[in-house]
Amino acid sequence: MIADDDEKxxxxxxxxxxxxxxxxxxxxxxxxxxxxxxxxxxxLGELRTSKLSPHKYYELYIRASDELRSLEMFFRxxxxxxxxxxxxxxxxQHAGNILPRLYLLCTIGSVYIKSKDxxxxxxxxxxxxxxxxxxxxLRGLFLRSYLAQVTRDKLPSIGSELEGDTETxxxxxxxxxxxxxxxxxxxxxxxHQGPTREKEKREKERNELRDLVxxxxxxxxxxGQLEGVDLVVYRDTVLPRILEQVVNCKxxxxxxxxxxCIIQVFPDDFHLQTLDVLLGACPQLQxxxxxxxxxxxxMERLSNYAASSVxxxxxxxxxxxxxxxxHAIGKVVEAQVDLPASSSVTLYLFLLKFTLHVHSDRLxxxxxxxxxxxxxxxATGKLCDDKASKQIVAFLSAPLEKFNDVVTILKLxxxxxxxxYLDHDTNKAMxxxxxxxxxxxxxxxxxxxxxxxxxxxxxxxxxxxxxxxDNDEIDEEDFQEEQNSVARxxxxxxxxDPEEMPKIIFRIRKHILTGxxxxxxxxxxxxxxxxxxxxxxxxxxxxxxxxxxxSTPQKILQLLTETVEVLADASASxxxxxxxxxxxxxANDCELETVAYEFFTKAYLLYEEEISDSKAQxxxxxxxxxxxxxxxxxxxxxxxxxxHKATGYSAKLLKKPDQCRAVYECAHLYWAExxxxxxxxxxxxxxxxxxxxxxxxxxxxxxxxxxxxxxxxVSLYVELLNxxxxxxxxxxxxxxxxxxxxxxxxxxxxxxxxxxxxxxxITSTLRYMEFQRQQEDGGxxxxxxxxxxxxxx
Amino acid sequence: xxxxLALGDLHxxxxxxxxxxxxxxxxxxxxxxxxxxxxxxxxxxIHDYLxxxxxxxHIVRGEFDEDARYPDTKTLTIGQFKLGLCHGHQVIPWxxxxxxxxxxxxxxxxxxxxxxxxxxxAYKHEGGVVINPGSATGAYSSINQDVNPSFVLMDIDGLRVxxxxxxxxxxxxKVDKIDFKKASTSTSAP
Numbered sequence: 001m002i003a004d005d006d007e008k009x010x011x012x013x014x015x016x017x018x019x020x021x022x023x024x025x026x027x028x029x030x031x032x033x034x035x036x037x038x039x040x041x042x043x044l045g046e047l048r049t050s051k052l053s054p055h056k057y058y059e060l061y062i063r064a065s066d067e068l069r070s071l072e073m074f075f076r077x078x079x080x081x082x083x084x085x086x087x088x089x090x091x092x093q094h095a096g097n098i099l100p101r102l103y104l105l106c107t108i109g110s111v112y113i114k115s116k117d118x119x120x121x122x123x124x125x126x127x128x129x130x131x132x133x134x135x136x137x138l139r140g141l142f143l144r145s146y147l148a149q150v151t152r153d154k155l156p157s158i159g160s161e162l163e164g165d166t167e168t169x170x171x172x173x174x175x176x177x178x179x180x181x182x183x184x185x186x187x188x189x190x191x192h193q194g195p196t197r198e199k200e201k202r203e204k205e206r207n208e209l210r211d212l213v214x215x216x217x218x219x220x221x222x223x224g225q226l227e228g229v230d231l232v233v234y235r236d237t238v239l240p241r242i243l244e245q246v247v248n249c250k251x252x253x254x255x256x257x258x259x260x261c262i263i264q265v266f267p268d269d270f271h272l273q274t275l276d277v278l279l280g281a282c283p284q285l286q287x288x289x290x291x292x293x294x295x296x297x298x299m300e301r302l303s304n305y306a307a308s309s310v311x312x313x314x315x316x317x318x319x320x321x322x323x324x325x326x327h328a329i330g331k332v333v334e335a336q337v338d339l340p341a342s343s344s345v346t347l348y349l350f351l352l353k354f355t356l357h358v359h360s361d362r363l364x365x366x367x368x369x370x371x372x373x374x375x376x377x378x379a380t381g382k383l384c385d386d387k388a389s390k391q392i393v394a395f396l397s398a399p400l401e402k403f404n405d406v407v408t409i410l411k412l413x414x415x416x417x418x419x420x421y422l423d424h425d426t427n428k429a430m431x432x433x434x435x436x437x438x439x440x441x442x443x444x445x446x447x448x449x450x451x452x453x454x455x456x457x458x459x460x461x462x463x464x465x466x467x468x469x470d471n472d473e474i475d476e477e478d479f480q481e482e483q484n485s486v487a488r489x490x491x492x493x494x495x496x497d498p499e500e501m502p503k504i505i506f507r508i509r510k511h512i513l514t515g516x517x518x519x520x521x522x523x524x525x526x527x528x529x530x531x532x533x534x535x536x537x538x539x540x541x542x543x544x545x546x547x548x549x550x551s552t553p554q555k556i557l558q559l560l561t562e563t564v565e566v567l568a569d570a571s572a573s574x575x576x577x578x579x580x581x582x583x584x585x586x587a588n589d590c591e592l593e594t595v596a597y598e599f600f601t602k603a604y605l606l607y608e609e610e611i612s613d614s615k616a617q618x619x620x621x622x623x624x625x626x627x628x629x630x631x632x633x634x635x636x637x638x639x640x641x642x643x644h645k646a647t648g649y650s651a652k653l654l655k656k657p658d659q660c661r662a663v664y665e666c667a668h669l670y671w672a673e674x675x676x677x678x679x680x681x682x683x684x685x686x687x688x689x690x691x692x693x694x695x696x697x698x699x700x701x702x703x704x705x706x707x708x709x710x711x712x713x714v715s716l717y718v719e720l721l722n723x724x725x726x727x728x729x730x731x732x733x734x735x736x737x738x739x740x741x742x743x744x745x746x747x748x749x750x751x752x753x754x755x756x757x758x759x760x761x762i763t764s765t766l767r768y769m770e771f772q773r774q775q776e777d778g779g780x781x782x783x784x785x786x787x788x789x790x791x792x793x
Numbered sequence: 794x795x796x797x798l799a800l801g802d803l804h805x806x807x808x809x810x811x812x813x814x815x816x817x818x819x820x821x822x823x824x825x826x827x828x829x830x831x832x833x834x835x836x837x838x839i840h841d842y843l844x845x846x847x848x849x850x851h852i853v854r855g856e857f858d859e860d861a862r863y864p865d866t867k868t869l870t871i872g873q874f875k876l877g878l879c880h881g882h883q884v885i886p887w888x889x890x891x892x893x894x895x896x897x898x899x900x901x902x903x904x905x906x907x908x909x910x911x912x913x914x915a916y917k918h919e920g921g922v923v924i925n926p927g928s929a930t931g932a933y934s935s936i937n938q939d940v941n942p943s944f945v946l947m948d949i950d951g952l953r954v955x956x957x958x959x960x961x962x963x964x965x966x967k968v969d970k971i972d973f974k975k976a977s978t979s980t981s982a983p
């Protein structure tokens with residue numbers, strides 16, 4: 001109902017405005033001043049209406065004021081033609097009603113100013129006072145808006161041609177301030193008027209009024225452009241007057257908007273120098289004002305100011321901007337008891353960003369901000385609130401992104417305290433962010449104490465949360481990724497110094513061992529390899545006679561024994577076995593025979609007791625053989641014991657082909673290249689013969705059950721043949737031509753039995769043998785000449 | 794011209810955090826037709842990363858690989874060449890050229906690619922060519938005391954393969970290349 005009426009009235013009024021404007025224009029075109037005035041007054045009469053809502057009135061106003069432009073031009077032309085302005089000024093006052101009269105006065109007044117016949121100040125003063133006659137809030141507001149608009153380009157603003165002297169500047173200033181003051185008062189009155197209006201209507205109008213507050217703010221924009229408003233004038237005149245208005249109007253909407261206006265319109269340097277005053281006004285504002293937005297806006301501007309002009313930085317220190325802002329925020333947060341946690345964190349976030357921009361060298365300031373936030377959070381207790389958590393993450397990420405150096409973050413004593421306020425999942429997410437910063441920036445964490453501090457921050461990832469095992473809830477893949485991140489991190493915890501690095505290793509170990517059986521298989525390996533690298537470096541360096549106990553390879557290896565043991569207990573036996581073998585090799589390189597033997601013993605124990613899957617056994621055994629084959633540190637007895645056991649395991653593998661292969665690989669255990677007494681030709685052949693027996697058994701089984709693939713076991717014979725050739729070439733005197741011949745014949749006969757052909761392996765082997773025979777270098781071909789071979793196929 | 798990337802023994806995250814940045818910036822998706830990997834990645838993230846460089850990815854199992862489903866050996870044909878792939882911890886003695894030659898005969902391939910020693914090698918013997926791309930991350934090795942990050946790019950063109958090896962030494966990427974030619978299209982060695 002109401003809307004329809006509104007539309008109707010607006011339509012009617014607009015039509016009337018249009019019509020009068022048309023006649024006014026016609027009068028202008030025929031230089032008929034009298035008629036022009038008559039019709040313009042009639043047109044402006046439409047603005048006397050009380051029937052329209054603020055938005056609609058605004059539309060009407062725009063129309064009318066638009067039309068007044070041509071009138072203004074007409075007045076200018078008239079004066080150019082010789083008409084006296086003073087007379088015109090007189091004439092327009094004959095208009096019947098106040099409102100049209102005043103609109104016309106403003107119009108002619110602006111022309112008057114331009115003419116410079118009379119002091120601008122007098123006219124301006126006149127106009128701004130006369131407008132007082134219209135006390136109706138809506139109409140008065142728009143009238144003054146028109147006044148501001150029409151005089152704007154006649155004021156001595158920066159870059160205009162009307163520069164003038166200080167006095168002129170002050171007059172203009174005074175004019176704008178007064179207009180602003182009056183408009184603000186009118187607007188505020190609009191908010192609280194009319195108890196007679198229906199509630200609905202009022203609500204709607206309140207919303208529309210929100211938009212109109214911009215007309216008030218426009219004056220501040222004009223002020224911002226005025227020539228002559230330097231810091232002193234701003235500080236002594238402009239700001240106090242504006243703030244007085246802002247505070248006294250006691251209207252939440254106006255206060256919020258105007259504070260923001262002040263901050264956006266005036267230069268940052270001014271704000272810096274009047275920080276006290278500006279911040280001092282904040283507690284005086286209505287409690288319902290969203291101070292957070294105001295202060296955030298201010299801090300953001302100041303941050304950008306600091307970021308963009310290095311010369312300004314000393315000023316920040318000089319006015320002690322940081323403490324003032326910190327203090328102001330503290331007061332706001334204290335005063336607004338109901339402020340939600342996310343809002344107070346946001347405030348601190350902006351302060352933090354400010355601090356990082358302006359005082360990035362002052363870690364103590366940064367820590368202070370963190371501390372203030374902690375105090376605030378402790379007052380509200382632990383948060384489950386998503387919004388607040390998000391803000392805290394942004395809060396904690398800000399210094400990370402600024403410094404790109406986690407080592408700096410570790411110096412902030414309050415940082416871990418802030419993290420305490422995150423719920424478990426977010427805490428872990430934050431820990432990942434920290435780790436990623438290290439990985440991305442290649443940050444080195446170089447002392448044991450820094451390692452401790454870092455693990456304190458990421459403890460959510462390192463161990464279960466306060467007795468709760470949330471293992472059931474977490475996604476398996478996510479968990480692995482998490483722990484892999486921790487694993488990657490270990491490689492950045494490093495120091496070249498041979499005294500510090502062992503300390504680091506010990507510390508890492510201490511933290512990782514709290515992780516529990518699910519984490520250990522993922523986090524222990526990188527620790528082990530980091531330690532092995534250290535041992536290698538230690539070997540390379542000089543013996544340090546003053547070094548303490550921790551800095552010997554032996555001590556580190558001892559630590560590793562105890563560490564890998566933990567893995568074995570956590571049922572990661574295959575991994576533990578591999579790590580024991582790695583450690584054994586390191587011990588070998590350090591010439592620590594007993595230690596190396598110990599590692600082998602442990603590996604063998606695991607093999608016997610924990611590795612039961614046949615495939616796993618095959619691989620594990622292959623690794624044992626490969627490692628043992630390279631060991632040089634053992635005396636004959638120890639070596640024999642270990643070799644004997646390995647051969648024993650080989651013969652007992654589940655599947656016969658696997659047995660065969662493992663046994664012939666054991667032959668290598670009796671033959672080492674580097675001279676020494678490790679070339680036992682007999683035992684080599686014994687192994688190969690033993691393997692052959694197993695191959696025979698396989699062949700028998702295959703022949704017995706016709707359908708089975710017999711080429712499989714022929715392959716075993718070919719492999720053995722190749723092994724014999726290997727040792728022949730190495731000069732094992734026990735490998736005779738006859739042995740090889742008979743094996744070759746065996747292969748031939750077995751292949752004939754099989755349905756399929758000889759297979760490529762035998763072909764390539766034979767080809768190789770022929771090739772070696774033809775070798776020009778006598779040694780090789782001599783050996784091969786020993787073999788009488790008949791070719792088949 | 795077919796480009797084949799050969800790399801392995803990354804040992805992420807056990808022994809290294811990631812590939813060197815200089816290598817990562819060189820390994821751009823879309824330029825390589827095949828990837829053959831000697832194993833010991835060790836985690837799925839690395840598998841996925843390699844897949845983004847080239848979807849035709851062949852991997853064999855290293856002793857530290859998390860995924861137990863990779864095969865122990867693999868053979869494939871690219872152009873005129875038969876390639877064989879095996880991590881190498883299965884071949885004893887580790888790194889022994891003659892034992893590797895035996896494996897090559899067994900797989901009947903022109904080019905055998907293995908790893909485990911973290912040492913780049915490329916050599917020709919009676920049975921063909923053996924290539925070890927080393928460790929792409931320069932990971933610690935009990936076998937090799939002084940490891941530099943390295944990988945291999947093979948350019949297979951008809952009967953010829955050019956092997957480019959990229960090594961990161963003192964922060965700089967050094968490139969070397971070796972030419973190999975096959976005698977004929979038969980599968981027997983030159």
